[in-house]
Amino acid sequence: MKTISDLGDLRGKRVVIRCDFNVPLSGQTITDDGRIRAALPTLKELLSQGARVTALAHLGRPKGTPDPKFSLAPVAARLGELLGQSVKLATDTVGPSAQAVSAALADGEIALAENVRFEAGETSKVDAERAELAEKYAQLGDYFVSDGFGVVHRKQASVYDIAKLLPSAAGHLVEKEVSVLSKITTDPERPYVVVLGGAKVADKLAVIDNLLKVADTLIIGGGMSYTFLKAQGYEVGNSILDESKVEACKGYLADAQAKGKRILLPVDVRIADGMDFEARTVKGEVEVVPVDAIPADKGGLDIGPESEKLFAQEIAGAKTVFWNGPAGVSEIEAFAGGTKAIAKALAEGSAFSVIGGGDSAAAVRTFGYSDDQFGWISTGGGASLEYLEGKQLPGLAVLEGDK
């Protein structure tokens, strides 16, 4: 993989950089700026070399059309503070504003184009549509630097297609992530425990098959767990559920048993009528129930205390732990217990721990842990998981070709 030093002298050169600025927000407030901080080493190096930098990034999952809710405005402001210099945000992604803002850059200046997912071509499954958008991105630079590790598993225009058009290199964050993750992929100290949670159920269920090949134990909490509980025959009320994956989960459970691997699921859960995520409030009373007693009109929003003990015990005996996805809705105090228990077990245990994912990383920092209490806090959620599975990631593979 080429790195920035392979690009030669960048003074006065226009560099397009893909970052992962998909930070957790509460309204317009960034609740964890870890992903922005993680981009600083590469950005500072490019700027100190005198490059003219146009950054591309996404926020959330807007549907290919501008949506003010997903504007990168809070990111531009925070990035400017952290860099100590102004970061001009274009009002569009590749239109007249982005072109003007990018063309006006002086040496050592940086601009940010609006959310790449405001363009339908960005995530299109049609190669020609992505390529057409990538051509427009490529007009904003002479070189491309890929430093958004959290998105390198996406075959998207600003991650993959643009790298085919410009001389390209990996940034320092991508380099560092790959070096840590390759260590635990090729030769993890065992027992190796993978802890999964979060809400991207469809994405993350898809990686379980392959994770079962590498990990000794899979611990499953959070929104992920209800599809498994359903597969075990439990009713899950109005908890997050991917009905279409229930059969697949039955298969994973049988497969794990056949391979002598363990899948640990919650034995109890914290339930309520629901929640208002924006207001960070609970609807109805919070109760703890065993997993066989979730009422039809309530949903599981965190693992319960018995599950916390069970999971913490397993983590304490591990030599390597990879954790992606909160065990519950950790943004709401009443449902943060499970995620806190996992963070505590990792911080106090002796395993080499890697935490992946925007929300998981945000959670541990919110609980007051510092990054150095863990082996590595990865900026990748899905990306780290797919890397661990041994999959080829499009955004990394494309950096290996010559242009």
Ligand SMILES: Nc1ncnc2c1ncn2[C@@H]1O[C@H](COP(=O)(O)OP(=O)(O)OP(=O)(O)O)[C@@H](O)[C@H]1O
């Ligand atoms: N039981 C649950 N029901 C509803 N939402 C849940 C539940 N458990 C966790 N969540 C939510 O999952 C979200 C995080 O999920 P996600 O899969 O995005 O994890 P992540 O660590 O941010 O990884 P990535 O970086 O891949 O997005 C949090 O906002 C949390 O509130």
Ligand SMILES: O=C(O)[C@H](O)COP(=O)(O)O
């Ligand atoms: O949060 C993430 O994992 C990355 O920013 C990728 O986001 P995505 O899952 O919406 O592609």
